[in-house]
Structure formats: C-alpha cells, structure tokens
Amino acid sequence: PxxxxxxxxxxxxxxxxxxxxxxxxxxxxxxxxxxxxxxxxxxxxxxxxxxxxxxxxxxxxxxxxxxxxxxxxxxxxxxxxxxxxxxxxxxxxxxxxxxxxxxxxxxxxxxxxxxxxxxxxxxxxxxxxxxxxxxGLGMASSDEVEKIIKKLVTDRKAFILKQGERSIGALMGDAMKELRGKADGKTVNELLRKEIQILLNS
Structure with a gap:
C-alpha cells in the first residue's frame, strides 16, 4: 500500500x-x-x-x-x-x-x-x-380516398360477391397500390370493410 x-x-x-x-x-x-x-x-x-x-x-x-x-x-x-x-x-x-x-x-x-x-x-x-x-405523395383527402375505394369495390363486385369478406386482402393490396402511400393502411382497411359490407348486405 x-x-x-x-x-x-x-x-x-x-x-x-x-x-x-x-x-x-x-x-x-x-x-x-x-x-x-x-x-x-x-x-x-x-x-x-x-x-x-x-x-x-x-x-x-x-x-x-x-x-x-x-x-x-x-x-x-x-x-x-x-x-x-x-x-x-x-x-x-x-x-x-x-x-x-x-x-x-x-x-x-x-x-x-x-x-x-x-x-x-x-x-x-x-x-x-x-x-x-x-x-406526388401528399396525403389524399378523405373524399378522394373514399372515391377510390368505392370505385375499386364497384369494379371488383363479382370477385367480392364470390369471395365475401375474404376479398379484403386482395382489395387492400389493390387499394394501397392505387393510393401510392397517400393514405394510411388503417383508414383504407376500415373504408374497404365498410364498402364491402354495404355491397354484401345490399
């Protein structure tokens, strides 16, 4: 020490x-x-x-x-x-x-x-x-997103009627491709489910 x-x-x-x-x-x-x-x-x-x-x-x-x-x-x-x-x-x-x-x-x-x-x-x-x-990646307005979703559901009507709720996966991919990141996935998913239910219940 x-x-x-x-x-x-x-x-x-x-x-x-x-x-x-x-x-x-x-x-x-x-x-x-x-x-x-x-x-x-x-x-x-x-x-x-x-x-x-x-x-x-x-x-x-x-x-x-x-x-x-x-x-x-x-x-x-x-x-x-x-x-x-x-x-x-x-x-x-x-x-x-x-x-x-x-x-x-x-x-x-x-x-x-x-x-x-x-x-x-x-x-x-x-x-x-x-x-x-x-x-061109700014967020789309809610009206724009809804318009795109409604058109997609109308265009894929036969597929949706055949697949029912299982069609959500394929349509989700189509929607996100169409929107190119201009809307978040959660919003798109909710709108798609809503429009698909309207079609299936009509």
Missing amino acids: ETDVRPVQITDSHLRKIKKNMPESIENREKRFIKEYGLSSDLSYQITRSINLGLFEQIVKETGVSPTLVAATLENTVVSLHRDQIPTEKLRDDHFHGLFHFLSQNEISSEAIPEVLTYLANNPESDTETAVEAS
Missing part, C-alpha cells in the same frame, strides 16, 4: 454515486428501450448498437412519431433500399428529421416512407417537402 497517502474508505454512498455516474451499458439501454419505447427485442438490439442511435432518440423526442416506426425505418427500410441499389449513403440526418416531421403532421403516411427516402437518396440536395411534392 502507498504509505504517503491516507487510506480512503469506500462507503455505500460512494459506490452509489460511482454507479449513478457510470455510463449506461448497452444491455441496460436495450432493456430500457423495450420498456420505455415499446420496441421489440430485435429492434431494440439493433438500434442500441447502431450509428443511428442518437438520431433515433432525437427524432422520437422531437416528433412523437412511433418509436417502432422510427427505428424500423432507420435500421430496416434503409437497408432494404440499399439492397435495391438506392444510394442511401447520400441520405442526411435532416432528411430523416424532415420525413418524420411530415409524418407527425399527417402530411404523408408511413406507407410513403420508402418512396420519399428513395427520392431524397437520388436527389440529396432536395428537402422532404420537395420530395413529397415531386413524388
């Missing part, structure tokens, strides 16, 4: 203080994200070890968008686009901030995310507003 230095007694209080000031371990952060943000264990594992960690926390805090959607976009959607030869390395943090701001304001739907990111990756000098306008 060092004879010129007085011994320091380590108390429980010291230990608690040291523990409090220690940086959060990845494992503890992973558990916290599952509890705090409602992420799946897989998504929490990914984002806590990702270079996008700081960006994820900023976006969730600033926009209030679903943490699962933010994490899945940063970790999965971008990877998927990269596999499709989209130059995702050109995407900047402000592109993502703009994207999720638009989502939080209900100016685009989550279904539009891949197309908006594709435009921004191919045109990195652009901003989200330009990308949404150029891609």
